[in-house]
Amino acid sequence: MTNENTLLGKETGELSGFAALGITGALLKATHAAGFTDPKPIQAQAIPPQMEGRDIFGIAQTGSGKTAAFALPILSKIIALGTKRRPKTARALILAPTRELAVQIEDTIKILAKGAHVSTALVLGGVSRFSQVKKVAPGVDILIATPGRLTDLVREGDLMLADTKWLVLDEGDRMLDMGFINDVKRIAKATAPDRQTVLFSATMPNEIAELAKGLLKNPIRVEVAPQSTAAAEIVQGVVFARTKQKRQVLSTMLADEAMKSVIIFSRTKHGADRVTKDLERDGFKAAVIHGNKSQNARQKALNDFREGSVRILVATDIAARGIDVPGISHVVNFDLPDEAESYVHRIGRTGRNGMDGIAITLCDPSENSKLRQVERIIRTKLPIVADHLGSPDPQRNPAEKNERFEPANDRNDRNGRRDGRRPGGENKGNGFGNKRFGDKPAFAGERKPEGAKPFKGNNKRRFGGKRPAARAA
Numbered sequence: 001m002t003n004e005n006t007l008l009g010k011e012t013g014e015l016s017g018f019a020a021l022g023i024t025g026a027l028l029k030a031t032h033a034a035g036f037t038d039p040k041p042i043q044a045q046a047i048p049p050q051m052e053g054r055d056i057f058g059i060a061q062t063g064s065g066k067t068a069a070f071a072l073p074i075l076s077k078i079i080a081l082g083t084k085r086r087p088k089t090a091r092a093l094i095l096a097p098t099r100e101l102a103v104q105i106e107d108t109i110k111i112l113a114k115g116a117h118v119s120t121a122l123v124l125g126g127v128s129r130f131s132q133v134k135k136v137a138p139g140v141d142i143l144i145a146t147p148g149r150l151t152d153l154v155r156e157g158d159l160m161l162a163d164t165k166w167l168v169l170d171e172g173d174r175m176l177d178m179g180f181i182n183d184v185k186r187i188a189k190a191t192a193p194d195r196q197t198v199l200f201s202a203t204m205p206n207e208i209a210e211l212a213k214g215l216l217k218n219p220i221r222v223e224v225a226p227q228s229t230a231a232a233e234i235v236q237g238v239v240f241a242r243t244k245q246k247r248q249v250l251s252t253m254l255a256d257e258a259m260k261s262v263i264i265f266s267r268t269k270h271g272a273d274r275v276t277k278d279l280e281r282d283g284f285k286a287a288v289i290h291g292n293k294s295q296n297a298r299q300k301a302l303n304d305f306r307e308g309s310v311r312i313l314v315a316t317d318i319a320a321r322g323i324d325v326p327g328i329s330h331v332v333n334f335d336l337p338d339e340a341e342s343y344v345h346r347i348g349r350t351g352r353n354g355m356d357g358i359a360i361t362l363c364d365p366s367e368n369s370k371l372r373q374v375e376r377i378i379r380t381k382l383p384i385v386a387d388h389l390g391s392p393d394p395q396r397n398p399a400e401k402n403e404r405f406e407p408a409n410d411r412n413d414r415n416g417r418r419d420g421r422r423p424g425g426e427n428k429g430n431g432f433g434n435k436r437f438g439d440k441p442a443f444a445g446e447r448k449p450e451g452a453k454p455f456k457g458n459n460k461r462r463f464g465g466k467r468p469a470a471r472a473a
């Protein structure tokens, strides 16, 4: 068992844990009190060079422990310098792409800085500007902000960045996706020229490499997971279903009690609203979070989900980015994301902190090329959990019912697959169906929640007389 003395090295004479990374005093105490005793790999890599004043270029996802990795050195330095703030200034600035991530970062910093007299403030869109202006008026130690509202405050003269000596850009790639890149460059230019800069990004598209070149001075590069590789502890699978069938497939899945805490991703805001309404109609309580919702509604949805008063959260990619809710058991992709890399972020909401996670993707034949891109990026073929494309109407033609259980090779032939992937519980090789779902025909549409309707129409009509387009393996 680790105790305070061994962490501080009082017994052995050598420092270990965060103390060995240069974290001391009240900060070390609060870090331990937060339950952070052993540094995570990204922290072990990123903290020492930051303590020496080096810029950092980090490739790491939310869940890796990157918040403490950038926050502890900044806190350490600010505490050492004491309170020296000018009005309307921020000593350190952390930019995050979404309001939820910004709130989460502030929460972590407050925990880590407990008892250390460091002031923090949030500057976000969607909430009262007045209270933010008031909060930054006397000057703050650490400001956490989204780029849009921050730009607004700087433009109006409510905030000056000339004293900002530490700049962190979190989730750089998402900042890029959300069109914040020019705001970010302008903001960085307004900060102190001799600042220390940290850039974290989950992936490294060319534009991020370019941004790093422009903003970082001789950075140390740290990386915890290979680029765009899905975390190993997440079991993944695909369910083939036509768009029209997805609603019922989803409701059938959610009737499974094993789906304790589920985040469902929709590509569009409208789609997220529709999925939520359909779920409610099928008797499921769900919270929804997307960019058209007010900040209060988003935060309430997130809190309800986090506290477990709803077990289903429907979200768009942007709104869900960076959300760190512990214990999400399942991620369901109601549709494939436009950008394959978003898949990695989506499924990263589960399987956190060493817990098991399951990620299921519903795929209509029109999404096959997107699925292939995802598989290219994660360098894995997703095993088939269930295939509804050829599913007959069980009520109209009982003889066809058995087609569901036809030999795997035939199924593969029919769908243009000869890659040995098999649906559901037959998939012994990858441990998906058997390990997680036992002998149940999981997600195959066999069990229905109350009120759920069977698929209507026969095969011919659904396929317009044709077989679905073959998917190249």
Ligand code: AMP
Binding pocket: 035, 036, 037, 038, 039, 040, 043, 061, 062, 063, 064, 065, 066, 067, 068, 324
């Ligand atoms: P982050 O990637 O910063 O969002 O952190 C992901 C999760 O890991 C958060 O729930 C943190 O509270 C937790 N965490 C970060 N560092 C440590 C640590 N050294 N020991 C235990 N938990 C940690």
